[in-house]
Amino acid sequence: MDKRFPLTTAFAEAIVTCEPLKNEAAVQAARTAIIDWLACAFGGAQDRTTRILLETLPAGSGNAVIIGQERRTDALTAALVNGHAGHVLDYDDVHSSVRGHPTTVVVPALLALASDIKISAERLIAGYIVGLETMARLGLSLGMKHYENGFHATATLGTIGAAAAVAHVLRYSLEETAVALGLAATHSSGLRLQFGHDAKPYHAGMAARAGLISARLAKAGLGGASDFLDNPIGFFSAFAFGEEHPRAAIESWGSPWQIVSPGLTLKAFPCCTASHPVAMIGLQLHQEGLRADTIDFVTFTFPPGGDAALVVTNPTAGIDARFSAEYVFAAALIDGALRIDHFGERPVREDVMAIARRIRRRHDETAPRLSNDPKTRFVIADVRLADGERLTRDFKGLPGLNDPTGKFRDATGDHPAVSAVPELVRTMLSEDDLYRFLNVLGQRLT
Amino acid sequence: MDKRFPLTTAFAEAIVTCEPLKNEAAVQAARTAIIDWLACAFGGAQDRTTRILLETLPAGSGNAVIIGQERRTDALTAALVNGHAGHVLDYDDVHSSVRGHPTTVVVPALLALASDIKISAERLIAGYIVGLETMARLGLSLGMKHYENGFHATATLGTIGAAAAVAHVLRYSLEETAVALGLAATHSSGLRLQFGHDAKPYHAGMAARAGLISARLAKAGLGGASDFLDNPIGFFSAFAFGEEHPRAAIESWGSPWQIVSPGLTLKAFPCCTASHPVAMIGLQLHQEGLRADTIDFVTFTFPPGGDAALVVTNPTAGIDARFSAEYVFAAALIDGALRIDHFGERPVREDVMAIARRIRRRHDETAPRLSNDPKTRFVIADVRLADGERLTRDFKGLPGLNDPTGKFRDATGDHPAVSAVPELVRTMLSEDDLYRFLNVLGQRLT
Numbered sequence: 008m009d010k011r012f013p014l015t016t017a018f019a020e021a022i023v024t025c026e027p028l029k030n031e032a033a034v035q036a037a038r039t040a041i042i043d044w045l046a047c048a049f050g051g052a053q054d055r056t057t058r059i060l061l062e063t064l065p066a067g068s069g070n071a072v073i074i075g076q077e078r079r080t081d082a083l084t085a086a087l088v089n090g091h092a093g094h095v096l097d098y099d100d101v102h103s104s105v106r107g108h109p110t111t112v113v114v115p116a117l118l119a120l121a122s123d124i125k126i127s128a129e130r131l132i133a134g135y136i137v138g139l140e141t142m143a144r145l146g147l148s149l150g151m152k153h154y155e156n157g158f159h160a161t162a163t164l165g166t167i168g169a170a171a172a173v174a175h176v177l178r179y180s181l182e183e184t185a186v187a188l189g190l191a192a193t194h195s196s197g198l199r200l201q202f203g204h205d206a207k208p209y210h211a212g213m214a215a216r217a218g219l220i221s222a223r224l225a226k227a228g229l230g231g232a233s234d235f236l237d238n239p240i241g242f243f244s245a246f247a248f249g250e251e252h253p254r255a256a257i258e259s260w261g262s263p264w265q266i267v268s269p270g271l272t273l274k275a276f277p278c279c280t281a282s283h284p285v286a287m288i289g290l291q292l293h294q295e296g297l298r299a300d301t302i303d304f305v306t307f308t309f310p311p312g313g314d315a316a317l318v319v320t321n322p323t324a325g326i327d328a329r330f331s332a333e334y335v336f337a338a339a340l341i342d343g344a345l346r347i348d349h350f351g352e353r354p355v356r357e358d359v360m361a362i363a364r365r366i367r368r369r370h371d372e373t374a375p376r377l378s379n380d381p382k383t384r385f386v387i388a389d390v391r392l393a394d395g396e397r398l399t400r401d402f403k404g405l406p407g408l409n410d411p412t413g414k415f416r417d418a419t420g421d422h423p424a425v426s427a428v429p430e431l432v433r434t435m436l437s438e439d440d441l442y443r444f445l446n447v448l449g450q451r452l453t
Numbered sequence: 454m455d456k457r458f459p460l461t462t463a464f465a466e467a468i469v470t471c472e473p474l475k476n477e478a479a480v481q482a483a484r485t486a487i488i489d490w491l492a493c494a495f496g497g498a499q500d501r502t503t504r505i506l507l508e509t510l511p512a513g514s515g516n517a518v519i520i521g522q523e524r525r526t527d528a529l530t531a532a533l534v535n536g537h538a539g540h541v542l543d544y545d546d547v548h549s550s551v552r553g554h555p556t557t558v559v560v561p562a563l564l565a566l567a568s569d570i571k572i573s574a575e576r577l578i579a580g581y582i583v584g585l586e587t588m589a590r591l592g593l594s595l596g597m598k599h600y601e602n603g604f605h606a607t608a609t610l611g612t613i614g615a616a617a618a619v620a621h622v623l624r625y626s627l628e629e630t631a632v633a634l635g636l637a638a639t640h641s642s643g644l645r646l647q648f649g650h651d652a653k654p655y656h657a658g659m660a661a662r663a664g665l666i667s668a669r670l671a672k673a674g675l676g677g678a679s680d681f682l683d684n685p686i687g688f689f690s691a692f693a694f695g696e697e698h699p700r701a702a703i704e705s706w707g708s709p710w711q712i713v714s715p716g717l718t719l720k721a722f723p724c725c726t727a728s729h730p731v732a733m734i735g736l737q738l739h740q741e742g743l744r745a746d747t748i749d750f751v752t753f754t755f756p757p758g759g760d761a762a763l764v765v766t767n768p769t770a771g772i773d774a775r776f777s778a779e780y781v782f783a784a785a786l787i788d789g790a791l792r793i794d795h796f797g798e799r800p801v802r803e804d805v806m807a808i809a810r811r812i813r814r815r816h817d818e819t820a821p822r823l824s825n826d827p828k829t830r831f832v833i834a835d836v837r838l839a840d841g842e843r844l845t846r847d848f849k850g851l852p853g854l855n856d857p858t859g860k861f862r863d864a865t866g867d868h869p870a871v872s873a874v875p876e877l878v879r880t881m882l883s884e885d886d887l888y889r890f891l892n893v894l895g896q897r898l899t
Contacts, residue, residue, distance in 0.1 A: 056675055063673040064666075065513055065527035081511035157684075157691035159639075193605075193652055194659065196642035200687040205676035206639055213640065220510075227509040229502055230651035238603075241646040245603035248694070326676075 012185070012234035014253055018144075019184035019233075021260040022171045027136035028129055033264040036271065037132045042429045043273045043411035044099050044110040045448070048074045049425065050277075050347060050418035051095035053453055056205045060088050060212070071122035072449040079449065082119035086169075086219050089115035090212030094161070096347060097208070097329045098277035098418075101405075103269050103381045104143035105164055106154050108211060110271070112165030113138030113172050115215040118448070120173055121441055128435035128444065130176050136266055138172030138218075143265035144257065147379055148236075149243070150250030154199070155315060158246065162197025162210035169218020170225075179226065185233035187225035191218050192235040192242050202279075202318045203327040269381055273408040276345040278328070281316040282335040284386040284402040289339025291400060292390070299341050299358070301392050305366045307332060308387040312377040314368055321364075325350040336388070337362035347418070381405060422452045458631070458680035460699055464590075465630035465679075467706040468617045473582035474575055479710040482717065483578045488875045489719045489857035490545050490556040491894070494520045495871065496723075496793060496864035497541035499899055502651045506534050506658070517568035518895040525895065528565035529662050532615075535561035536658035540607070542793060543654070543775045544723035544864075547851075549715050549827045550589035551610055552600050554657060556717070558611030559584030559618050561661040564894070566619055567887055574881035574890065576622050582712055584618030584664075589711035590703065593825055594682075595689070596696030600645070601761065604692065608643025608656035615664020616671075625672065631679035633671035637664050638681040638688050648725075648764045649773040715827055719854040722791040724774070727762040728781040730832040730848040735785025737846060738836070745787050745804075747838050751812045753778060754833040758823035760814055767810075771796040782834070783808035793864070827851060868898045 009016045027033050051057055052075025061076070064084050071085030074092060079085075093099050093111035100110050116138070117131050142164040154160050170191035174184040194217035197210040225231065235242045236256060243251040276286050285307060307314075314332055322328035328335070329350045337359045338349050355363075377383050381404050390398040408414060412429050419425050424447070431444050455462045473479050497503055498521025507522070510530050517531030520538060525531075539545055539557035548555050563577050563584070588610040600606050616637035620630040640663035643656040671677065681688045682702060689697035722732050731753060753760075760778055768774035774781070775796045783805045784795050821829050827850050836844040854860060858875050865871050870893070877890050 059670070059673050059675050063669050063675075065511075065515065065529060067511055068514070069511065083511060155686075157686040162639075189646065190652055193608075193644045193647050193656065194642050195644075196640050198639045198641075198681075198687065198691055200635065200678045200681060200684040201639050204678050206636055206678070209670075209675065210639065223509050224505065224655075227505050229505050229509075229655065232646045232650050232652070235644075235646060238646040240601075240603040241644065245644055 009233070012237040014236040014256065015185050015188070015234050016181060017257045018236055019181045019188065021257055022137055022141060022175055023179055023181065023184050025137060025261050027133045027261065027264060030264055030267070032267045033136050034132055036266045037136050038433050039411060040100055040110050040266070040271050040273065041114060041135070042415055042432050043408070044093055044114055045074070045428060045432070046411055046415040046418040047096055047099040047111070048089060048093035049452060050098060051092035052076060054092065054095045055352065056095055056208065057088060057092045060091055069122065071119045072445050074448045075450070075452055077449060077451050082123050083216050083220055085122065086115045086119040086215040087212035089118060090215035091208045094208035094211040096277045096350065097279055098274050100271040100273050101280045102139065102143055102265065102271050104265055104379050105146045105160055106379065107159065107161030107164065109139040109142045109165065109168060111211040112161060112214045112218065113168050115212070116169035116219045117172055117176065118445065119219055120176065121445060124177070125438050126176055126441065127438045128441040131441060134172040134176035136264060137175040138168040140261065140265050141171035142168035144255065144260060148252050148256040149247045150252060151376070151378060152248035152250045153246050155312065156248055157199050159197035159199045159201070159207070159210050162214040163195045163246065165211065165214035166195045166217040166221070167191040169215050170221040173219060173222035182233060183225050186231040187222045189232040189235040190221035190225055190229070194221055202316060203330045272405045273411055275406055275408045277347050277350050278335050278345065279316050279330045280405060281314060282332050283406055284384065285332045285336040285388065286339045286345055287402045287406050288386065288388045288400045289336040290343060293340050293343040297340065299362050301394070302362060302365055303391045303393045305336070306389040307366065307368045308371050308389070309368065310374040310377050310383055310385060311370050311372060313370070313384060313386065322355050324352060324354050326352065328355055331363065332368065333363035333366040334359060336366065419452055424450045424452065455679070458683040460682040460702065461631050461634070461680050462627060463703045464682055465627045465634065467703055468583055468587060468621055469625055469627065469630050471583060471707050473579050473707065473710060476710055476713070478713045479582050480578060482712045483582050484879050485857060486546055486556050486712070486717050486719065487560060487581070488861055488878045489854070490539055490560055491520070491874055492857055492861040492864040493542055493545040493557070494535060494539035495898060496544060497538035498522060500538065500541045501798065502541055502654065503534060503538045506537055515568065517565050518891050520894045521896070521898055523895060523897050528569050529666055531568065532561045532565040532661040532665050533658035535564060536661035537654045540654035540657040542723045542796065543725055544720050546717040546719050547726045548585065548589055548711065548717050550711055550825050551592045551606055552825065553605065553607030553610065555585040555588045555611065555614060557657040558607060558660045558664065559614050561658070562615035562665045563618055563622065564891065565665055566622065567891060570623070571884050572622055572887065573884045574887040577887060580618040580622035582710060583621040584614040586707060586711050587617035588614035590701065590706060594698050594701040595693045596698060597824060598694035598696045599692050601758065602694055603645050605643035605645045605647065605653070605656050608660045609641045609692065611657065611660035612641045612663040612667070613637040615661050616667040619665060619668035628679060629671050632677040633668045635678040635681040636667035636671055636675070640667055648762060649776045718851045719857055721852055721854045723793050723796050724781050724791060725762050725776045726851060727760060728778050729852050730830065731778045731782040731834065732785045732791055733848045733852050734832070734834045734846045735782040736789060739786050739789040743786065745808050747840070748808060748811060749837045749839045751782070752835040753812065753814045754817050754835070755814065756820040756823050756829055756831060757816050757818060759816070759830060759832065768801050770798060770800050772798065774801055777809065778814065779809035779812040780805060782812065865898055870896045870898065
């Protein structure tokens with residue numbers, strides 16, 4: 008261990024020497040999450056914005072698969088496009104320690120890597136678990152102000168997680184790993200001001216690309232700082248706003264693995280995670296038979312910071328409505344379901360907006376501020392009916408999906424060309440398995 | 454003007470509607486700075502790290518010129534490689550409002566743009582003045598903590614400056630410009646922890662590339678926030694650490710142009726700007742005939758923050774010695790000159806280090822902290838000789854170069870293939886002029 012930089016060195020050592028494949032629960036969680044993420048990526052492959060990226064970026068020559076597209080490209084471009092496509096519906100998993108979306112950054116970087124260098128499916132899975140662990144531990148070490156002051160952790164931490172995943176898979180030396188992490192930190196960007204815009208999912212692609220190029224440049228000998236966590240004007244000074252807990256980056260690494268506990272939340276609805284509790288209450292009230300036209304007004308009570316991601320109150324189209332607690336609740340209440348077509352390009356429906364406009368938000372200032380601890384998340388809906396009656400419903404934590412097989416089937420229209428994907432992901436082990444898997448991903452479904 | 458986002462809208466309006474070509478002093482300063490920057494870029498074209506980038510990035514197909522290389526590539530890769538090459542010797546200009554290096558980000562982005570789209574040489578010059586103005590005004594608006602807490606302003610502001618330059622040249626609409634700026638802000642990255650490493654010049658390339666792709670994506674219709682300066686969790690919240698002066702982004706735009714006043718400092722020495730005052734004192738003492746072996750010890754007194762960029766005290770090779778006040782002073786004193794070969798790959802000379810190790814730094818805590826105001830910069834060297842005698846020399850502000858023609862000649866070895874470049878830059882106006890100029894840049898000199 009480099010005594011001058013104890014924390015960065017210990018962090019790099021954890022990344023390269025850990026053995027996540029020994030933990031069966033972690034491997035199973037990873038396989039499940041990859042199936043879930045592929046549902047999102049196939050669902051986003053033909054999105055208007057994915058097409059814009061493919062038309063605007065240099066064409067790129069190479070063998071890297073673009074999910075749901077027949078053409079191939081260079082690894083960096085593939086990482087970017089797949090990262091974006093996997094996040095564009097905002098339907099992909101989230102992790103509370105990250106306070107963001109780890110899979111849609113780490114997995115695209117590794118798929119792109121696998122297009123250039125032969126690796127086994129098991130090593131890809133190991134790299135994914137390590138990349139997620141890296142993002143989660145860094146998230147815990149940064150504290151809450153990083154996100155609250157405007158950084159999009161999916162992107163800022165994802166860049167570093169993707170680089171860590173590559174370093175693990177390719178068995179980098181400690182020095183190469185530390186330099187790769189520092190290069191990733193110096194690429195680390197992404198602002199929450201883009202929430203509700205096309206640029207938000209682009210952040211995931213940007214991070215996947217940046218993590219991969221960081222790892223490659225470190226291996227190629229571009230020199231960089233190997234002390235990003237120790238340097239007094241390094242990662243924490245720039246990004247933590249004085250709230251850092253540096254030791255949290257390495258404490259309890261892999262014990263348990265963050266993919267196991269607190270674990271990922273696989274999204275049941277294609278909209279911002281923070282809106283899922285109000286979605287659950289809306290669906291519950293629909294099942295109870297509440298008619299929308301009987302509502303006078305609704306008040307949501309969140310913990311402080313509990314609706315920070317829900318930056319939209321008055322959406323104009325389905326896309327920004329993903330970030331509106333009001334729209335999500337109203338649509339769930341009226342339709343009894345939240346589908347991909349609730350959150351597409353089309354303008355919002357007037358019947359949904361009529362209810363959404365009757366909703367106000369408040370915060371319970373006596374409750375603990377929303378933190379990485381999922382237990383701090385709750386919402387209370389106080390519904391006043393036109394006849395004066397009052398209903399109160401609450402939801403604590405986040406709802407999630409255990410088995411994404413149905414989600415994959417729905418997102419791919421049960422297309423026969425990819426119907427084998429969930430089973431392939433559940434069983435793949437070898438280099439050949441991964442090669443077959445990559446070939447299946449590069450198929451156009453429409 | 455969009456009333457919801459007054460500051461971002463006014464900023465975008467300044468960028469697209471201003472007319473820098475009407476100011477002859479600004480145009481002349483721009484032409485001079487481009488010659489100076491090309492000296493640096495030709496000097497860095499064959500650097501080990503430039504080769505690493507060319508070998509590690511996807512080859513890229515396109516017509517974009519790589520300075521000092523015969524092969525061409527796509528515009529994004531060219532922007533990156535040329536931005537890096539122009540900064541790798543740390544010999545390129547600096548600007549006090551930016552607190553960094555504007556030209557090596559903005560000009561490579563514009564050269565790359567010109568490889569794809571026909572523009573005139575005059576418009577390129579206008580775009581450069583606007584890109585620099587953007588970086589400088591944003592630097593003034595951010596305050597000092599952005600840099601002090603660890604961000605590398607060349608990169609973080611350069612990304613936005615490059616996007617602004619493209620928006621000006623291609624006459625984007627206000628909305629397209631605002632979105633391009635927001636996309637650039639969300640790409641904005643680069644940490645000072647990389648000072649003294651190969652990654653530092655890479656930052657300039659990263660920013661040039663990011664600014665160009667931001668502008669292109671905005672034009673292609675990727676939606677993004679158009680309120681980066683107004684959003685309460687936007688640019689200032691993430692990057693200013695509470696020290697922002699938002700109005701400074703637009704106040705006095707172009708009056709005077711920042712390229713005229715305070716103006717660029719063209720570097721007389723190929724090492725970190727902050728070391729130039731001690732270099733001047735070292736050269737002066739050499740001229741005075743002071744022999745190095747008569748020195749007992751030397752004390753440098755800086756204003757608080759005056760040596761923040763000089764992160765190296767005990768360099769091992771010329772590359773990190775660029776950031777050592779001690780090495781720079783010692784080499785200037787002993788050799789009476791500071792040449793590119795003082796700051797190359799080779800290990801530092803023992804005779805230079807013998808003097809460097811006799812130097813200590815202190816800060817005058819009663820002096821104003823180093824700020825964007827060049828008048829706050831000074832250094833006092835207190836030299837104690839072995840015989841007990843004491844010499845005191847000081848230097849205020851930064852030394853600079855007025856005419857970079859000799860620097861260009863030295864950096865290119867007076868190679869006939871490019872000897873016409875300074876005159877071309879001084880006179881180019883039309884599309885044809887720019888086309889000829891680009892062709893001359895793509896020539897290998899070794």
